[in-house]
Amino acid sequence: MNAWIGNRLPLIRLLGECRIGDDDRPQRLAYRKGWALLAYLAVERTRTHRRSQIAAMLWPELEQQAALTNLRQVLRDLNQALHAAVGEGVLLVDRETVRLCPQASQGLLDIDLLESGGADADWLLDAGELLDGIVLDHCDDFGEWLLGVRSWTWRRLLGALERRRDDAAAGGDLGLAVRLARRQVSLDRWDEAGQRGLMRLYQQMGKPGMALECYRMLEEHLRRELDVEPQAATRALAAEIEQHVPRFPAPPPMRAARMNQLWAGMAA
Numbered sequence: 001m002n003a004w005i006g007n008r009l010p011l012i013r014l015l016g017e018c019r020i021g022d023d024d025r026p027q028r029l030a031y032r033k034g035w036a037l038l039a040y041l042a043v044e045r046t047r048t049h050r051r052s053q054i055a056a057m058l059w060p061e062l063e064q065q066a067a068l069t070n071l072r073q074v075l076r077d078l079n080q081a082l083h084a085a086v087g088e089g090v091l092l093v094d095r096e097t098v099r100l101c102p103q104a105s106q107g108l109l110d111i112d113l114l115e116s117g118g119a120d121a122d123w124l125l126d127a128g129e130l131l132d133g134i135v136l137d138h139c140d141d142f143g144e145w146l147l148g149v150r151s152w153t154w155r156r157l158l159g160a161l162e163r164r165r166d167d168a169a170a171g172g173d174l175g176l177a178v179r180l181a182r183r184q185v186s187l188d189r190w191d192e193a194g195q196r197g198l199m200r201l202y203q204q205m206g207k208p209g210m211a212l213e214c215y216r217m218l219e220e221h222l223r224r225e226l227d228v229e230p231q232a233a234t235r236a237l238a239a240e241i242e243q244h245v246p247r248f249p250a251p252p253p254m255r256a257a258r259m260n261q262l263w264a265g266m267a268a
Contacts, residue, residue: 009123010110011086014039015153016128021085032134033058033070034078036142039131041091041100042109043149048099057141114156121168121176124161125183129154158188165197174205185214189221192234199237208245212238 013019018035020027029035036058041049055067062070075098079091089104106112110127113119130153136142161184168177181198188194195218202211215230215238222228229235 009120010108010113012108013110014042015110015130016126016132020081027081027085029081030077031074034074035131035134036136037074038078042111045100045102048097051096051098054098058139061138111153114153114160119160119164121164121180124164125179127157158184169201174201177201192231196234196237199241203241208241211241
């Protein structure tokens with residue numbers, strides 16, 4: 001059974017808040033290491049993994065038999081949650097090995113959407129760091145693996161946001177494009193190409209003041225935290241946008257007699 005068919009959102013979400021199942025019937029895992037195991041198997045789906053190696057990675061401080069016992073409990077809990085949410089055949093376990101079935105799991109996981117076009121905007125706006133908030137103490141090998149994969153998924157999430165932003169803008173949905181662009185720069189506020197994209201969108205919407213506010217915030221953060229100024233392309237765009245900001249003529253200077261009348265009236 002592939003529960004992805006007909007659904008707009010992935011049923012297994014590992015980017016941001018981890019979830020299995022739809023929002024009406026979420027399945028919970030009893031162990032943090034269940035999420036870690038699921039993410040590892042999802043990313044490394046092309047390989048079959050020996051249970052002894054997984055156990056050593058997730059419980060390096062334990063003897064092998066104790067680590068394998070813990071792994072068996074985590075696998076049972078994970079398999080129950082996956083079975084309830086997406087059906088059979090996704091998690092494949094035997095006495096020696098464990099893996100996610102590449103065919104049965106395809107499209108169920110949010111990480112599969114990072115490389116595909118037309119990712120759902122609601123999901124993109126909600127997605128975040130891989131295994132966000134999950135830290136496993138003393139699991140150095142897993143921590144090193146997670147650090148590299150987080151960087152990989154983060155770069156692809158930014159790319160997916162940019163593609164969906166451009167699609168929304170091309171389709172005339174500037175409001176959605178701005179939301180996606182704001183999410184993009186919130187994930188990487190030093191990406192000046194993303195900042196310029198957001199500024200251009202505000203300019204297209206007829207909101208040059210908002211575009212310039214984005215520039216001023218970027219300029220302030222760069223100066224305060226890195227002691228540098230924005231790139232030449234960003235400064236040039238801000239100068240171009242500033243030319244289109246409406247300028248209202250200053251009121252004529254008030255005559256002294258009229259000023260005295262006003263002050264007298266206020267004091268009365």
